[in-house]
Amino acid sequence: MRGWKPAPHVLLLLPAFVVLAAVVVVPLLLSLYSSFTPFRLTRPETIYTFIGFRNYLRLFADQEFWVAFGRTVLLLTIALNLEMVLGLFLALLVEKATRGQRLLRTIMMFPMMFSPILVGFQFKFMFNDNIGLVNNALQSLGLTDRAIPWLIDSHLAFTSILIAEIWSSTSVFAIFILAGLMAMPKEPLEAAKVDGCTPLQSFRYVTWPFIMPFAYIAMTIRSLDIARAYDIVKIMTDGGPAKRTEILWTLISRTAYSDARMGLANAMAYVAIFLSILFTILFFRQLAKARQQIGAEW
Amino acid sequence: MATVSLKNLVKKYGSLEVVHAINLDVADREFVALVGPSGCGKSTTLRMIAGLEAISGGHIHIGDREVNNLPPRQRNISMVFQSYALYPHMTVAENMGFSLKIAGKSQDEIASAVADAAKTLGLEELLERRPSQLSGGQRQRVAMGRAIVRHPDVFLFDEPLSNLDAKLRMQMRTEIKKLHAKVQSTVIYVTHDQVEAMTLADRIVIMRDGHIEQVGPPEEVFRRPATRFVAGFIGSPTMNLHNALVSDGRLVFSNGDTLPLPGQFRDRVTAGQKVIFGLRPDDLYPTGHGIHSGEAAEVHAVEVPVSLTEPLGNETLVFAEFAGQDWISRMLNPKTLRAGDRINLSFDLSQSHLFDAKTEQSLRG
Incomplete structure (x- = not known):
């Protein structure tokens, strides 16, 4: 090895580069490459067949994919908005508590402590049309006398998934907004009172602009979360019945592992990631704007 | 309005x-x-x-x-x-x-x-x-x-x-x-x-x-x-406030040093009464440095040692020891003083204050 003597800083950084290459760069490039092949897990040699953009072209014409794509965006939009509103109310309520606030904050985080798989099982049980709590309760209260097919009807199943998703993650919004509320200086609120604001006006003109950046952080995190949603849906409906609740990642995993069409699945995954990146950029822009507005020093 | x-x-x-x-x-x-x-x-x-x-x-x-x-x-x-x-x-x-x-x-x-x-x-x-x-x-x-x-x-x-x-x-x-x-x-x-x-x-x-x-x-x-x-x-530097006992027309401090009882309080205190004597630094000055014209002033001078000085340019705050305690005095047209120097300190008693030691209320009418 005489003659090749790297500078000390290159030598010191090398291990990091090697690890990074091994666990991130190589798999990333490999998956990107495989999205340009008809790679099937059952026929390993297909990875050497380069077919250019054929997988992508096929996707763009694939209605099933776009339905799943659209459903994911719909889930994301509705869940984010509802979680935002509920989280805001929750945070405002908890912030008002003068005693036991610590305890309330801890309780508020309970849903986040369960694995999404377990949440999925729990809600699958609750929404079960025969033995589920929900139908049982509705029937006992005399609100209906038939078994509502929660997880079978396509709209109801979507709603059920939505409820499970919202239940498990509203606290993300609540925690961030509560952090914002607690970090908020109290004097501007008092100034607003003196300036003639009703409580509602104080919220609209002073509190809300201040907590907006915190809400955007929560939105960024949750949009990534939902864009890669898989576990709850996998457990509750597995995208079914008859693909009525198929979302991007259930479709991708089915394509990759059940159908063994890894090349096509990777192409889907890249489109899906593109969606995530888009949302992240969108929310970070909003965040930057909101931060600048309140003159935040973080 | x-x-x-x-x-x-x-x-x-x-x-x-x-x-x-x-x-x-x-x-x-x-x-x-x-x-x-x-x-x-x-x-x-x-x-x-x-x-x-x-x-x-x-x-x-x-x-x-x-x-x-x-x-x-x-x-x-x-x-x-x-x-x-x-x-x-x-x-x-x-x-x-x-x-x-x-x-x-x-x-x-x-x-x-x-x-x-x-x-x-x-x-x-x-x-x-x-x-x-x-x-x-x-x-x-x-x-x-x-x-x-x-x-x-x-x-x-x-x-x-x-x-x-x-x-x-x-x-x-x-x-x-x-x-x-x-x-x-x-x-x-x-x-x-x-x-x-x-x-x-x-x-x-x-x-x-x-x-x-x-x-x-x-x-x-x-x-x-x-x-x-x-x-x-109120006032900066703060007023000198020290406990004293009224006795025989004089104010007796804890170490036995005395000052004459200021004229305006003569009828307002009784012998044996515990009081707090107050005098602003402006009314306590090295002889010849005061701001009062002197007319109607009831000035009492005592020779005391300097314990500390704080020169401020146009004036110097002199901490001088009297009755076992430090008193702040304000010296206009300052001259250089060192700790240990002895100065002749003028107490303008006409500007002094007396407070009852118990109620802390002013004894001035």
């Missing part, structure tokens, strides 16, 4: 009473300063007047309205906060016009009111900036601008200059004084800085532990402090 009157105003937090049935009448267009050490209840009192704190007892009148249970927005007051409390997401112009916007005024009205206030305060150049882009002094000016656009009945200031550096504080002090002369409204101003209170106020209210110790014009609280606390609080 309006009067403000507090009657038996009480504030309790749970069972802890922090403001004890205070009474105060502020005249129309008067500038009143509430001053006292931290925790004396001055800010709480101001916040009760503003409506930001609920009152636990008594009455508050602004003008002829009882405002006890009115929310702040119905009291027609403006408040300037110590931390400025500007709305960080609004520009200077929006900050100043916010109350008018809430009141439903038209764009034109708001713009002209803001322009007027900006002109008064020299903020014309800054109207489009946000608070984060302003210096402390500018923020304070915006806070005042926000207060004056509405032409409220009463201005409330809560330690508005405490966050500024010393130089800026002096400058803003002058501006507040000018502003008051211009807008001619009732002002209640809370501060812990007695210099601010002395320079700005028509009347000073000195508070301590939730009680009012004395109310009076600056000159009066300085010249005739009603209690030992006021004597020690």
Whole structure:
């Protein structure tokens, strides 16, 4: 090895580069490459067949994919908005508590402590049309006398998934907004009172602009979360019945592992990631704007 | 424009009473300063007047309205906060016009009111900036601008200059004084800085532990402090205050040193009475350095050793030992003194104060 003597800083950084290459760069490039092949897990040699953009072209014409794509965006939009509103109310309520606030904050985080798989099982049980709590309760209260097919009807199943998703993650919004509320200086609120604001006006003109950046952080995190949603849906409906609740990642995993069409699945995954990146950029822009507005020093 | 009157105003937090049935009448267009050490209840009192704190007892009148249970927005007051409390997401112009916007005024009205206030305060150049882009002094000016656009009945200031550096504080002090002369409204101003209170106020209210110790014009609280606390609080450097015993027409200090009993107190004390003797550093000076003309002065000179000096340029504070304690004296036209030097110290007893040791009330009639 005489003659090749790297500078000390290159030598010191090398291990990091090697690890990074091994666990991130190589798999990333490999998956990107495989999205340009008809790679099937059952026929390993297909990875050497380069077919250019054929997988992508096929996707763009694939209605099933776009339905799943659209459903994911719909889930994301509705869940984010509802979680935002509920989280805001929750945070405002908890912030008002003068005693036991610590305890309330801890309780508020309970849903986040369960694995999404377990949440999925729990809600699958609750929404079960025969033995589920929900139908049982509705029937006992005399609100209906038939078994509502929660997880079978396509709209109801979507709603059920939505409820499970919202239940498990509203606290993300609540925690961030509560952090914002607690970090908020109290004097501007008092100034607003003196300036003639009703409580509602104080919220609209002073509190809300201040907590907006915190809400955007929560939105960024949750949009990534939902864009890669898989576990709850996998457990509750597995995208079914008859693909009525198929979302991007259930479709991708089915394509990759059940159908063994890894090349096509990777192409889907890249489109899906593109969606995530888009949302992240969108929310970070909003965040930057909101931060600048309140003159935040973080 | 309006009067403000507090009657038996009480504030309790749970069972802890922090403001004890205070009474105060502020005249129309008067500038009143509430001053006292931290925790004396001055800010709480101001916040009760503003409506930001609920009152636990008594009455508050602004003008002829009882405002006890009115929310702040119905009291027609403006408040300037110590931390400025500007709305960080609004520009200077929006900050100043916010109350008018809430009141439903038209764009034109708001713009002209803001322009007027900006002109008064020299903020014309800054109207489009946000608070984060302003210096402390500018923020304070915006806070005042926000207060004056509405032409409220009463201005409330809560330690508005405490966050500024010393130089800026002096400058803003002058501006507040000018502003008051211009807008001619009732002002209640809370501060812990007695210099601010002395320079700005028509009347000073000195508070301590939730009680009012004395109310009076600056000159009066300085010249005739009603209690030992006021004597020690007002004036810089602080008044020399030392315990003594009245005996045989003299004041006897703990180590046996004596001073003649000042003439004005001769009929007001009895032999054996424990008192606190007070004398301002200005009235205790190395012989030949005093500011009094000497006529009618009751000067008593004692030779004492110097323990420390603090030269300030135009004057020197001399700490001299007498009666076993350090006394602060002010030397004008200073000459160099060293610790250990002996000087002839003049006590101007006609300017002295006596307080009863037990009640701490002034023994002056």
